[in-house]
Amino acid sequence: MALNYIDEIAARIEATLDPEQRPDDDAWALYRLYALLVLVKGVDVSLEDVHDAWSVWMATINPKHDALVPFSSLDPAKRSEDGPYAQAIAAVARVLNSQSFDGTGAR
Template sequence: MSYLRDDARLIQSHLPPQAQPPEDADALFLIYAVLMRAKGVQVTEVDVHDAWAAWMEARNPEHPALVPFESLDEATQRADLPYVQAIHAAARDRACADRSD
């Protein structure tokens, strides 16, 4: 398993039970892992949406949510928050682990 898959699984482990990731989202979580490594706790809802949009573009280029974050309705915007929080938590865990090495 690669370091990115490890980070992707760490992010997934921090998702709350009510979060419902899309099926077959392994590639999406790899993108989230890259976000985490690049931005850490600075990741925003816009970042998460952009990552999802890149992933969705390859799966369903006609998806109605393939618009800029600001154009989404509030409920759809809020759906990104658990992923942001999971990435932040995973980034903090990874930082603590790196300091203890």
């Protein structure tokens, strides 16, 4: 099955993450939000951006999650948990920028 450009980026993000860092839940919607961050923030993605995207996803699957608060309200250890995702998003953005990604699979 051919992936659309959003799902192609989402798949790249998932593949970039260490398997132990991938969410246990069905996270395809989360990876799509992270794909949006690749497109709009690219290598400038922040931990707060990642947390906000995660919060949108979490609000649909567990609206009472204890980390579903503004980034500034999280303790430093909890904030750092967004690091691997920000790194994966930035890494995918760097690759796509270097490949002149056009969203069709063509380079």
